[in-house]
Amino acid sequence: MFVGHFAAGLAGKAIEPRAPLWSMIAASQFLDWGWSGLVLAGVEHFRIDPHLPGSALALYDMPWTHSLPGALALSALGGAIARFVLGLRPRAAVVIGAVVVSHWALDLLVHRPDLLLWPGGPKVGLSLWNQPVPEEIVEIGLLAVVAPFWAFSRAAEGRRAWPAALFLAGLLGLQFVAASGAETGTPQSLAATSLAIYLLVTLAAWWLDRGPARTA
Numbered sequence: 001m002f003v004g005h006f007a008a009g010l011a012g013k014a015i016e017p018r019a020p021l022w023s024m025i026a027a028s029q030f031l032d033w034g035w036s037g038l039v040l041a042g043v044e045h046f047r048i049d050p051h052l053p054g055s056a057l058a059l060y061d062m063p064w065t066h067s068l069p070g071a072l073a074l075s076a077l078g079g080a081i082a083r084f085v086l087g088l089r090p091r092a093a094v095v096i097g098a099v100v101v102s103h104w105a106l107d108l109l110v111h112r113p114d115l116l117l118w119p120g121g122p123k124v125g126l127s128l129w130n131q132p133v134p135e136e137i138v139e140i141g142l143l144a145v146v147a148p149f150w151a152f153s154r155a156a157e158g159r160r161a162w163p164a165a166l167f168l169a170g171l172l173g174l175q176f177v178a179a180s181g182a183e184t185g186t187p188q189s190l191a192a193t194s195l196a197i198y199l200l201v202t203l204a205a206w207w208l209d210r211g212p213a214r215t216a
């Protein structure tokens with residue numbers, strides 16, 4: 001799951017328009033920010049196996065960021081950062097926590113069984129990655145379902161439509177690049193590239209939301 005996660009961020013923003021979009025976008029990939037960082041630190045591990053269908057990622061060791069307890073802990077951390085660091089209202093912190101944990105639920109749909117249920121427990125995953133075409137349809141479909149709600153909430157704030165359209169086009173472009181075999185190089189280089197992409201999308205989300213909304 002790649003851009004499908006951002007759909008959860010857009011949904012969070014539509015539900016809680018007073019939270020900045022960038023915080024929702026960062027929340028939707030919070031587990032993968034952690035994963036990229038821990039791969040670079042040598043704490044979590046994966047292999048790139050070009051023979052795998054769909055995603056080439058063989059994610060055999062990510063107990064901290066992609067186990068169910070890890071995801072719940074990161075969800076609580078994300079909510080706490082929203083409330084106590086960003087100073088957002090409690091409702092926003094709850095929505096951000098939910099967006100963080102949505103990452104695990106969406107990964108459950110597409111990953112091969114690599115998501116640990118508890119330490120030493122079974123690994124789960126419904127393996128939609130093994131069917132690349134339906135997987136792409138689900139990812140882009142998630143964006144397509146959520147984007148109108150988000151666009152509507154932006155319009156209600158009096159924000160322009162074209163930057164949002166540009167943002168969505170950019171996400172589709174990223175998905176296209178990711179789907180056309182971008183998973184090459186070493187795990188470390190892929191983790192660094194992933195971090196750079198998450199940062200870039202978060203910055204783009206900040207740009208989209210900058211300035212006060214026009215009030216009616």
Ligand SMILES: [Zn+2]
Pocket residue numbers: 031032035066103107
């Ligand atoms: Zn993930």
